[in-house]
Amino acid sequence: xxxxxxxxxxxxxxxxxxxxxxxxxxxxxxxxxxxxxxxxxxxxxxxxxxxxxxxxxxxxxxxxxxxxxxxxxxxxxxxxxxxxxxxxxxxxxxxxxxxxxxxxxxxxxxxxxxxxxxxxxxxxxxxxxxxxxxxxxxxxxxxxxxxxxxxxxxxxxxxxxxxxxxxxxxxxxxxxxxxxxxxxxxxxxxxxxxxxxxxxxxxxxxxxxxxxxxxxxxxxxxxxxxxxxxxxxxxxxxxxxxxxxxxxxxxxxxxxxxxxxxxxxxxxxxxxxxxxxxxxxxxxxxxxxxxxxxxxxxxxxxxxxxxxxxxxxxxxxxxxxxxxxxxxxxxxxxxxxxxxxxxxxxxxxxxxxxxxxxxxxxxxxxxxxxxxxxxxxxxxxxxxxxxxxxxxxxxxxxxxxxxxxxxxxxxxxxxxxxxxxxx
Amino acid sequence: xxxxxxxxxxxxxxxxxxxxxxxxxxxxxxxxxxxxxxxxxxxxxxxxxxxxxxxxxxxxxxxxxxxxxxxxxxxxxxxxxxxxxxxxxxxxxxxxxxxxxxxxxxxxxxxxxxxxxxxxxxxxxxxxxxxxxxxxxxxxxxxxxxxxxxxxxxxxxxxxxxxxxxxxxxxxxxxxxxxxxxxxxxxxxxxxxxxxxxxxxxxxxxxxxxxxxxxxxxxxxxxxxxxxxxxxxxxxxxxxxxxxxxxxxxxxxxxxxxxxxxxxxxxxxxxxxxxxxxxxxxxxxxxxxxxxxxxxxxxxxxxxxxxxxxxxxxxxxxxxxxxxxxxxxxxxxxx
Numbered sequence: 153x154x155x156x157x158x159x160x161x162x163x164x165x166x167x168x169x170x171x172x173x174x175x176x177x178x179x180x181x182x183x184x185x186x187x188x189x190x191x192x193x194x195x196x197x198x199x200x201x202x203x204x205x206x207x208x209x210x211x212x213x214x215x216x217x218x219x220x221x222x223x224x225x226x227x228x229x230x231x232x233x234x235x236x237x238x239x240x241x242x243x244x245x246x247x248x249x250x251x252x253x254x255x256x257x258x259x260x261x262x263x264x265x266x267x268x269x270x271x272x273x274x275x276x277x278x279x280x281x282x283x284x285x286x287x288x289x290x291x292x293x294x295x296x297x298x299x300x301x302x303x304x305x306x307x308x309x310x311x312x313x314x315x316x317x318x319x320x321x322x323x324x325x326x327x328x329x330x331x332x333x334x335x336x337x338x339x340x341x342x343x344x345x346x347x348x349x350x351x352x353x354x355x356x357x358x359x360x361x362x363x364x365x366x367x368x369x370x371x372x373x374x375x376x377x378x379x380x381x382x383x384x385x386x387x388x389x390x391x392x393x394x395x396x397x398x399x400x401x402x403x404x405x406x407x408x409x410x411x412x413x414x415x416x417x418x419x420x421x422x423x424x425x426x427x428x429x430x431x432x433x434x435x436x437x438x439x440x441x442x443x444x445x446x447x448x449x450x451x452x453x454x455x456x457x458x459x460x461x462x463x464x465x466x467x468x469x470x471x472x473x474x475x476x477x478x479x480x481x482x483x484x485x486x487x488x489x490x491x492x493x494x495x496x497x498x499x500x501x502x503x504x505x506x507x508x509x510x511x512x513x514x515x516x517x518x519x520x521x522x523x524x525x526x527x528x529x530x531x532x533x534x535x536x537x538x539x540x541x542x543x544x545x546x547x548x549x550x551x552x553x554x555x556x557x558x559x560x561x562x563x564x565x566x567x568x569x570x571x572x573x574x575x
Numbered sequence: 576x577x578x579x580x581x582x583x584x585x586x587x588x589x590x591x592x593x594x595x596x597x598x599x600x601x602x603x604x605x606x607x608x609x610x611x612x613x614x615x616x617x618x619x620x621x622x623x624x625x626x627x628x629x630x631x632x633x634x635x636x637x638x639x640x641x642x643x644x645x646x647x648x649x650x651x652x653x654x655x656x657x658x659x660x661x662x663x664x665x666x667x668x669x670x671x672x673x674x675x676x677x678x679x680x681x682x683x684x685x686x687x688x689x690x691x692x693x694x695x696x697x698x699x700x701x702x703x704x705x706x707x708x709x710x711x712x713x714x715x716x717x718x719x720x721x722x723x724x725x726x727x728x729x730x731x732x733x734x735x736x737x738x739x740x741x742x743x744x745x746x747x748x749x750x751x752x753x754x755x756x757x758x759x760x761x762x763x764x765x766x767x768x769x770x771x772x773x774x775x776x777x778x779x780x781x782x783x784x785x786x787x788x789x790x791x792x793x794x795x796x797x798x799x800x801x802x803x804x805x806x807x808x809x810x811x812x813x814x815x816x817x818x819x820x821x822x823x824x825x826x827x828x829x830x831x832x833x834x835x836x837x838x839x840x841x842x843x844x845x846x847x848x849x850x851x852x853x854x855x856x857x858x859x860x861x862x863x864x865x866x867x868x869x870x871x872x873x874x875x876x877x878x879x880x881x882x883x884x885x886x887x888x889x890x891x892x893x894x895x896x897x898x899x900x901x902x903x904x905x906x907x908x909x910x
Contacts, residue, residue, distance in 0.1 A: 557861075
């Protein structure tokens with residue numbers, strides 16, 4: 153009896169050890185019987201696309217490239233991020249990875265993602281068709297596959313109720329419109345979600361105002377956040393905040409709260425991703441709203457930077473099948489496939505020659521495409537080290553400024569110091 | 576008596592060569608015994624006998640080793656390097672990380688916030704839990720009424736943290752239900768920013784945590800109250816004790832072991848609260864609701880400073896270890 157128990161325990165331990173060892177091995181791609189290569193493609197895109205859309209493209213890729221299979225590893229954005237960081241540390245990153253520009257610097261410094269400039273040269277890829285590339289130290293590590301732009305959304309009924317004829321085009325008009333909406337209606341003029349949980353608002357809703365006027369927060373790739381362009385903007389937003397035109401609860405408001413407030417007609421204007429148009433239409437079909445470029449400083453006539461967020465793509469440095477992995481990158485960036493992906497994603501293509509199909513789509517998408525083509529995609533946070541932390545540091549100091557705890561000069565000086573320390 | 580005969584016989588059946596010898600029984604009579612002639616086999620048998628308990632313990636030892644000792648050891652190791660995971664060649668820096676974390680103003684603020692948040696939560700959990708438990712233990716209500724109230728009171732404990740956070744974010748929205756109701760009776764302004772105001776945010780998240788956690792105390796204390804013999808109250812009443820005297824001299828002493836255990840466990844759990852803070856305020860506004868847990872999370876997943884995050888985690892582990900020590904000592908004293 154006892155001997156049997158001991159034997160049983162021994163067998164159990166052996167089995168557990170085998171399971172543990174099996175769990176420790178693997179990662180990345182695999183070679184199947186018959187010489188097929190299976191690529192792992194980790195991304196957060198599939199859950200955000202219509203059912204089967206990404207798998208359909210992968211099936212097309214497999215058909216065009218016999219001998220290569222693609223296994224999609226899909227999850228929400230945050231899970232994908234954690235999975236990639238764990239994979240990068242353990243050397244088990246998937247062969248092809250969906251990337252956010254905010255992660256690129258860290259992954260490249262870690263040596264976790266491959267130098268795409270080298271891969272493009274090795275496999276004779278013509279990169280002139282790419283709308284943009286995210287580089288670190290002169291080498292490309294991420295290619296934006298599709299871009300989601302962030303225009304200004306305006307509730308036209310509220311604007312008209314407040315006596316404003318058209319969406320604002322410059323900062324003075326915006327301040328007047330926001331004040332008019334706040335004074336004449338039950339709604340707030342503008343939503344500014346500053347939650348520290350997800351500080352990307354600093355990129356999309358704050359710095360975007362600098363880029364839309366041709367300004368910059370960097371100087372030769374290094375922090376220059378205390379320059380006059382940024383200081384003007386900070387003073388401008390503080391003025392709006394002090395005027396009471398910013399929707400209450402800004403310090404813990406998240407992007408989804410802002411969209412909800414706008415959708416329910418409690419906020420007149422917001423800067424938001426184009427991807428939310430369908431959500432707004434579905435939630436409140438009666439809402440009469442339009443989109444326009446983010447207002448620039450008064451009198452600015454130059455090209456406007458349009459903030460964007462990307463679904464980027466990269467290849468793992470540890471991948472044993474970089475050639476096959478790059479074929480998948482090439483496939484997704486090809487003119488037709490890129491147009492198709494941007495159409496289903498309600499985004500704009502990463503290939504210059506691709507044109508999304510707007511047929512049957514909300515007319516605002518074609519309006520947004522005009523805005524996109526009239527300006528240039530601008531996001532200075534992509535490729536910076538610990539980009540999210542930089543935004544959070546700015547956000548925290550910005551909140552202290554709005555709360556009246558410090559001056560603009562003090563705030564920007566602190567941010568400049570803390571940003572410089574991260575570089 | 577002849578207790579030594581079984582073993583050698585078993586060995587004999589397996590091909591050994593036991594030889595009968597004699598030994599003295601307790602009565603002094605000589606009895607035949609078998610001594611194994613092969614010392615290796617004897618040693619093997621001996622080792623097997625001694626090793627058997629360890630074989631039984633092995634699965635637990637392996638599990639504890641893999642799931643606890645190893646990760647904790649790795650994190651402690653990480654805390655001694657300049658940076659890990661994102662750095663291919665980390666260098667040993669000794670206690671530098673500990674000095675950096677302990678002198679970080681945000682860490683100090685987070686420690687203060689955690690103390691306020693934990694202290695207020697635990698005290699309120701106890702007071703509310705005991706009050707509701709005593710209400711539910713009354714003889715004045717019928718079984719059906721008690722079941723309804725018990726269900727209502729325990730509801731917050733049934734929600735997951737994500738639901739609690741979403742629920743209270745909606746309720747406490749400046750244009751939400753709470754402001755509507757409170758402004759209706761003149762207790763608050765319509766646009767009160769419960770979670771976004773630096774003056775109110777810490778108190779608000781503490782309130783939410785109190786709401787979410789008191790049922791655990793209530794259920795445990797209710798079970799304790801139901802176990803107090805009625806004779807004790809009867810004897811106290813006969814002695815002329817008032818309600819307050821019965822509460823102080825009978826109820827509290829009888830509940831003391833449960834109260835102390837619950838207090839220590841709640842201190843440990845609440846000091847590690849992360850999800851509620853993260854989902855409601857993200858540690859803001861500014862840093863007024865920054866806790867040790869959110870501070871550590873940001874070090875790891877926002878700054879990718881995994882060595883500093885490990886250092887902060889080890890400090891939290893040490894603080895929790897002190898509480899755990901008192902808990903274990905209290906449990907042993909009870910046993």
